[in-house]
Amino acid sequence: MPLLHVGRNLTPRQPVEIARIGNRYRVTRPWHPGLRPFVRGYAGYAESEVTPYQVRLIPSGRAVLVISLAEPFTQVRRLGAAGPGSGRIGSLVTGLESAPAVCEHPGGQEAIRVEFTPLGAYRLFAMPMAELTNRVVELADVLGPGTGELVERLATTDDWTARFDLLDAALLARIDGGPDPAPEVGQAWRLLADSCGAVPIARLADEVGWSQKHLIRRFTEQVGLTPKLSARVLRFHRAVELLGRGAGTPAEIAALCGFYDQAHLNREFRALGDTTPGRLAAARRVEGALTL
Known part of the structure; x- marks a missing residue:
C-alpha cells in the first residue's frame, strides 16, 4: 500500500x-x-x-x-x-x-x-x-x-x-491495511513484555497452545527476535530504565530484574550495550540514544 x-x-x-x-x-x-x-x-x-x-x-x-x-x-x-x-x-x-x-x-x-x-x-x-x-x-x-x-x-x-x-x-x-499478527504471537509477546522477560519459553508455548519449535519460528518471523532473545532484551531494557531513574544500586537492580547476580548484570550490559551499569547510569538520554 x-x-x-x-x-x-x-x-x-x-x-x-x-x-x-x-x-x-x-x-x-x-x-x-x-x-x-x-x-x-x-x-x-x-x-x-x-x-x-x-x-x-x-x-x-x-x-x-x-x-x-x-x-x-x-x-x-x-x-x-x-x-x-x-x-x-x-x-x-x-x-x-x-x-x-x-x-x-x-x-x-x-x-x-x-x-x-x-x-x-x-x-x-x-x-x-x-x-x-x-x-x-x-x-x-x-x-x-x-x-x-x-x-x-x-x-x-x-x-x-x-x-x-x-x-x-x-x-x-x-x-x-497491514497484516494481522497471529493471536498466539501477540499473546506470547504481551506475556514477555508485561513480565519484562521473566516468563520461560516453555510456559509461553503452553499458554498459547503451540509447540516450542512452532512458537519460536512464528514469533521470530513476526517479532524479529526469538522469544529467548526477546526476553533477554526486555530484561536488559528494564534494568536500563531503573538505572536511569536512580531506582537502586546495580546489585539491587540485578535482583529486581531477575539477573543471577551483579556479575550477570555486568556481563549483559557489556554484551547488549557495550558499556557498564555505572557508565550507562551517568549517560545523557537523547531520543532513545545515549551520550556516553
Whole structure:
C-alpha cells in the first residue's frame, strides 16, 4: 500500500508541546488513539544550533522509524558487525536489536522519531520482522511508493501540529491495511513484555497452545527476535530504565530484574550495550540514544 494513501478523515487534535533540552527542541503531543496499541514513543525534535554528535543506540525491544527533515545521518554502525555501516542515510527504519550501534550526525538535525511495538511494526512494514533485525534500512526501501513525497511534505510544513496530523494519517492508513499478527504471537509477546522477560519459553508455548519449535519460528518471523532473545532484551531494557531513574544500586537492580547476580548484570550490559551499569547510569538520554 502506498504510504500516502489515507483511509480515514482526521481532524487536527490538541496542539503540540515544545520543550528545550540543551540545544535541542523536543516536540510532543499524545499520539492518535488509533496508534496507541502500536506506538510506544512519538516525538519531533530540532537542534537550535549545528553541533555534530555521536550517540550509542542500545536494544530496547522496539522498532524505530526516523523521518529526517533536514541533515541526514553520517552513518549508523552496528558494533561488532562486519562492514562500514550504513553510510550517509536520511529517513530510516530499524527493527529490533540485540546488539548496540553507534549513530553519527553532522549537526543541524530536524526529525520525527516514532517507536513501535514489534507487532505494530509488523503491521506497518508488512514484512517479516526478522528481515529488519539488527539492520538500518532506508525508509523508502521498506514503505515503498510515496515515501519521498511524504517526507518532502513533512519537511516543507513548518507547523508541527500539521506535521503530526499528516504523519498520523499516513501511519493509520498503512496500519489499517497491514497484516494481522497471529493471536498466539501477540499473546506470547504481551506475556514477555508485561513480565519484562521473566516468563520461560516453555510456559509461553503452553499458554498459547503451540509447540516450542512452532512458537519460536512464528514469533521470530513476526517479532524479529526469538522469544529467548526477546526476553533477554526486555530484561536488559528494564534494568536500563531503573538505572536511569536512580531506582537502586546495580546489585539491587540485578535482583529486581531477575539477573543471577551483579556479575550477570555486568556481563549483559557489556554484551547488549557495550558499556557498564555505572557508565550507562551517568549517560545523557537523547531520543532513545545515549551520550556516553
